[in-house]
Amino acid sequence: MTNLLLTGIGELVTNDPEREGLLGVVTDAAVAVKGGRIAWVGPETELLREFRELPELDGAGRAVLPGFVDSHTHLVFGGNRADEFARRVRGESYQEIMAAGGGIMSTVASTRATDSDTLLDEAVRRAQRMLGMGTTTVEVKSGYGLEVETELRMLEVANSIAEYVPIDVVTTFLGAHVVPAEYEDDRDAYLRLIVEEMLPAAGGMATFCDVFCDDGAFAVDEARVILAAAAEQGLAARLHANQLGHSGGASLAAELGAITADHLDHLTDADIAGLLAAGTVAVLFPTVSFSLRLDPPPARRLWDAGVPVAIATDCNPGTSYVENMQFVIAAATLTTGLTPEESVWAATRGGARALQFDDRGWIKPGTVADLVMLEADSYLEIPYRPGTDLVRMVIKGGEAVVS
Amino acid sequence: MTNLLLTGIGELVTNDPEREGLLGVVTDAAVAVKGGRIAWVGPETELLREFRELPELDGAGRAVLPGFVDSHTHLVFGGNRADEFARRVRGESYQEIMAAGGGIMSTVASTRATDSDTLLDEAVRRAQRMLGMGTTTVEVKSGYGLEVETELRMLEVANSIAEYVPIDVVTTFLGAHVVPAEYEDDRDAYLRLIVEEMLPAAGGMATFCDVFCDDGAFAVDEARVILAAAAEQGLAARLHANQLGHSGGASLAAELGAITADHLDHLTDADIAGLLAAGTVAVLFPTVSFSLRLDPPPARRLWDAGVPVAIATDCNPGTSYVENMQFVIAAATLTTGLTPEESVWAATRGGARALQFDDRGWIKPGTVADLVMLEADSYLEIPYRPGTDLVRMVIKGGEAVVS
Numbered sequence: 001m002t003n004l005l006l007t008g009i010g011e012l013v014t015n016d017p018e019r020e021g022l023l024g025v026v027t028d029a030a031v032a033v034k035g036g037r038i039a040w041v042g043p044e045t046e047l048l049r050e051f052r053e054l055p056e057l058d059g060a061g062r063a064v065l066p067g068f069v070d071s072h073t074h075l076v077f078g079g080n081r082a083d084e085f086a087r088r089v090r091g092e093s094y095q096e097i098m099a100a101g102g103g104i105m106s107t108v109a110s111t112r113a114t115d116s117d118t119l120l121d122e123a124v125r126r127a128q129r130m131l132g133m134g135t136t137t138v139e140v141k142s143g144y145g146l147e148v149e150t151e152l153r154m155l156e157v158a159n160s161i162a163e164y165v166p167i168d169v170v171t172t173f174l175g176a177h178v179v180p181a182e183y184e185d186d187r188d189a190y191l192r193l194i195v196e197e198m199l200p201a202a203g204g205m206a207t208f209c210d211v212f213c214d215d216g217a218f219a220v221d222e223a224r225v226i227l228a229a230a231a232e233q234g235l236a237a238r239l240h241a242n243q244l245g246h247s248g249g250a251s252l253a254a255e256l257g258a259i260t261a262d263h264l265d266h267l268t269d270a271d272i273a274g275l276l277a278a279g280t281v282a283v284l285f286p287t288v289s290f291s292l293r294l295d296p297p298p299a300r301r302l303w304d305a306g307v308p309v310a311i312a313t314d315c316n317p318g319t320s321y322v323e324n325m326q327f328v329i330a331a332a333t334l335t336t337g338l339t340p341e342e343s344v345w346a347a348t349r350g351g352a353r354a355l356q357f358d359d360r361g362w363i364k365p366g367t368v369a370d371l372v373m374l375e376a377d378s379y380l381e382i383p384y385r386p387g388t389d390l391v392r393m394v395i396k397g398g399e400a401v402v403s
Numbered sequence: 404m405t406n407l408l409l410t411g412i413g414e415l416v417t418n419d420p421e422r423e424g425l426l427g428v429v430t431d432a433a434v435a436v437k438g439g440r441i442a443w444v445g446p447e448t449e450l451l452r453e454f455r456e457l458p459e460l461d462g463a464g465r466a467v468l469p470g471f472v473d474s475h476t477h478l479v480f481g482g483n484r485a486d487e488f489a490r491r492v493r494g495e496s497y498q499e500i501m502a503a504g505g506g507i508m509s510t511v512a513s514t515r516a517t518d519s520d521t522l523l524d525e526a527v528r529r530a531q532r533m534l535g536m537g538t539t540t541v542e543v544k545s546g547y548g549l550e551v552e553t554e555l556r557m558l559e560v561a562n563s564i565a566e567y568v569p570i571d572v573v574t575t576f577l578g579a580h581v582v583p584a585e586y587e588d589d590r591d592a593y594l595r596l597i598v599e600e601m602l603p604a605a606g607g608m609a610t611f612c613d614v615f616c617d618d619g620a621f622a623v624d625e626a627r628v629i630l631a632a633a634a635e636q637g638l639a640a641r642l643h644a645n646q647l648g649h650s651g652g653a654s655l656a657a658e659l660g661a662i663t664a665d666h667l668d669h670l671t672d673a674d675i676a677g678l679l680a681a682g683t684v685a686v687l688f689p690t691v692s693f694s695l696r697l698d699p700p701p702a703r704r705l706w707d708a709g710v711p712v713a714i715a716t717d718c719n720p721g722t723s724y725v726e727n728m729q730f731v732i733a734a735a736t737l738t739t740g741l742t743p744e745e746s747v748w749a750a751t752r753g754g755a756r757a758l759q760f761d762d763r764g765w766i767k768p769g770t771v772a773d774l775v776m777l778e779a780d781s782y783l784e785i786p787y788r789p790g791t792d793l794v795r796m797v798i799k800g801g802e803a804v805v806s
Contacts, residue, residue: 082783086743089736089786129791291789293737327790333492334696340489380485383492386694387730388532389792 002398004033004369005054007044010061010377014041015349015362022341023379024362031064033369036397041363057400062392063378065344067136067370068325069351069361072262072283074174074316075140076123076157079110081317089293104144104178107317111144111154119157120164126315126323127165132402133324134391136370138167139312139355141210143174146190148197151175155205166401168370170355173202173235176211176218176226191222195229203233207355208259212240213249220248227256236356242266254278260310260354265289267298272305281354283310284346286331288320299336299346310350311343326382326390333383344379369398405801407436407772408457410447413464413780417444418752418765425744426782427765434467436772439800444766460803465795466781468747470539470773471728472754472764475665475686477577477719478543478564479526479557482513484720492696507547507581510720514547514557523560523567529718529726530568535805536727537794539773541570542715542758544613546577549593551600554578558608569804571773573758576605576638579614579621579629594625598632606636610758611662615643616652623651630659639759645669657681663713663757668692670701675708684757686713687749689734691723702739702749713753714746729785729793736786747782772801 012029019026032040032051040051084102097103111119123140130138140158145151151173158171175198183190199209209230213223217240227237236259241249243263253261254274261275262283275282284297303309311332313322322328325347332343352361360368374381375392382390394402415432422429435443435454443454487505500506514522526543533541543561548554554576561574578601586593602612612633616626620643630640639662644652646666656664657677664678665686678685687700706712714735716725725731728750735746755764763771777784778795785793797805 082781082787085787086783090742133790287790290737321788322790323788324790334693339493378485380489384485384488385724385726387690387725387727387790 002033002036003054004395004398005051005056006031006033006059006064006371007056008059008061009064010059011063011379012041012363013063013065013344013348013379014364015066015345016041016364022345031363031371033398036369038363038365038367038369040365059373061377063374063376063381065372065374065379066348066361066363067372067394067396068134068347069137069355069357070130070135070312070315070325071139071260071310071351071354072285072312072314073138073140074143074314075126075138076119076142076154077107077111077144077317078114078119079107079317081106084318104318105181107144108146108180112147112150116153116157119154120160123157123161124164127161127167127169130323130325131165131167131394132391133326133389134372134394135325136167136372136394136396137170137352137355137357137360139170139172141172141174142202142206143177146175146177146180148193148201151198152201152205155202159205166396166399170208171206172208172210172238173198173206173230174210174212175199175202176223178212178217187222191225194226199229199233199235203235206235208238209235210238210240213252214240214243214247215245220252223249223252224256227258238262242271250275253280259356263297264302265294265297267301272302272307275302275307276305281308281310281350283312283354284336285314285320286311286335287322287328288314290331290335291320291322296335299332299338303338303342308350308353309338309342309346310354311346312351312354324389327386330383330386334386340380340383343383369395371395405436405439406457407798407801408454408459409434409436409462409467409774410459411462411464412467413462414466414782415444415766416466416468416747416751416782417767418469418748419444419767425748434766434774436801439772439802441766441768441770441772443768462776464780466777466779466784468775468777468782469751469764469766470775470797470799471537471750472540472758472760473533473538473715473718473728474542474663474713474754474757475688475715475717476541476543477546477717478529478541479522479545479560480510480514480547480720481517481522482510482720484509487721507721508584510547511549511583515550515553519556519560522557523563526560526564527567530564530570530572533726533728534568534570534797535794536729536792537775537797538728539570539775539797539799540573540755540758540760540763542573542575544575544577545605545609546580546613549578549580549583551596551604554601555604555608558605562608569799569802573611574609575611575613575641576601576609576633577613577615578602578605579626581615581620590625594628597629602632602636602638606638609638611641612638613641613643616655617643617646617650618648623655626652626655627659630661641665645674653678656683662759666700667705668697668700670704675705675710678705678710679708684711684713684753686715686757687739688717688723689714689738690725690731691717693734693738694723694725699738702735702741706741706745711753711756712741712745712749713757714749715754715757727792730789733786733789737789743783743786746786772798774798
């Protein structure tokens, strides 16, 4: 593991609650890294002599942030739905698009038909681009297999990405994404398949189990059964909740104390109170609403209520083929009413909270030395300059992996 | 000048009206370049033997488009207004921001105080990033000097950019951006300064004269006087029009047969009819409305009426610090109701029309060989994948300048 002394940091975002302000910014800062972890953080004038001997890198006044944590993606998939995107923005209805072979089932068909090497190759390229734009930890879900073999294959591919790209991958089993066509007339049989065959195998391959609990996907009672079975396999609960309607997913998340509830476009005050009481992290997608031309997610309401908020790409081939967390921060600031500070926190510490990491998303002694250096002197430039990749250097575990 | 044979193009956007569809797409295409200009375009199977001897580059099935033409920017400026951006998105009023030293006058003060070498260095870096993201021709305005020396210095700097970056720069004199504080009580004296001192010098240094004709800037009668004097110096007319209100700028553009009318957020049907009759190009900014959280520009109405539409970044430190035409295309598709095809046309041929170029923005024999190759097989991927820079290679005048 690498040792490093980063000096000349004009503005350091630490997210350390013991420092001032939401972002715990330190100006004219230095960071010492030993064995891939943060050993010391503070104003450079206070740097201890012992760290002066580490290999030094001069930030030349630039801003440094914790690496972005993209806490919700569907990064492994086969095929491409650019044509469907074009039909959608030209105004075709979802029914027409489905009739033309589009929608999630087209990705299921492509993913099933794509061999693992190809799936991995494409996922690695996506992860490499994400890393280059500052993401150092990424969550990846299954859910385009909807059959035992392809669901497990997707988890296997996701778990292999980090062998080829210096990015940390956290995997989530999402066999309960939708009910596949072949089980349309026997939903219970598909539930049994998930509980009896998929979950026992997925247990050792993933950290989380997610269920798409919404109109047209899985009902609250179905999700409850699946997440209970997942818990027995050691998988912590997440929920795609209240994206399409007020479908009960958010209250189930509160009931179960789920780690995250994701999307949350339709929320009552009671839902918010429930999430707050349960300590559930709200994972929101400002670029999904941008891509779908819908109202932005209720980030302001959730934040003001005290619910921890993460923002993520939801990178997927249907509703948001976005890989860039800088763009997510800009969209959060410009569409949801979060401030630049809140947006940056939600993309770093918020994402880490969503993935249950206590040692990343902030910069203080003991945390993983995942750092992003901007070609700019402040984090403010991220939402101020949307569309320009401001990342100059990415440091993963103390090592410069993109520069 | 360079000769080149580009083969293996999966999808070539020509914008040639003699080919099918708005974008005149040719699949499995080849392009031959001689002396920096297009010599031949067509399906590769029809390639003439004489071009087979040119140095060949294999597109490997990728998409190729004309280089983007960014037809409206304020690329030369001093200072930075990230702090003002933060105040704005936190909800402070324009009055509060002005009182805190923000607004356009802060950029005027910084630009006046910045020496030409520094202005040029920063402008070159912006232009280099733009080129890297596919822009091969960029318009640059003065307008942050508002005094003879700095206005001319800005044009000089703009005219020097192309010595350092392989991008074509078209310059516009915008001394009539706002009335500077020192002339607040004597607007006529500032008008005289423009007409009698700035314009005679700017005549040899710029292609266009632009006036910000809107509430709080210049009145219709003032703009008419300035543009008449500009015409005597050989400068063609453009107008910042109807951005802040229904201020008469669009009808003045129609009356004068201005080359472009830019912004146009407030338009009546009569304004649109006037622009159509005058042959004026409407230059619109989907990322400005995104950055300012305002309604998108009326691109759909203008396009449907038959007015030629260009989209551009309006790159400036106050309302839209955007350098990326791919992002402008995505925002046009996702916020204004233009289709992906219309958005791509507006960013290429539309931009060239706005700058009166007959030899760029389309790919046909005789045009300048400014080409963008994507790391993707279709132009559709640009709005489908917002936030990811899809440019793999930029070819300027037949030469690969970014790869």
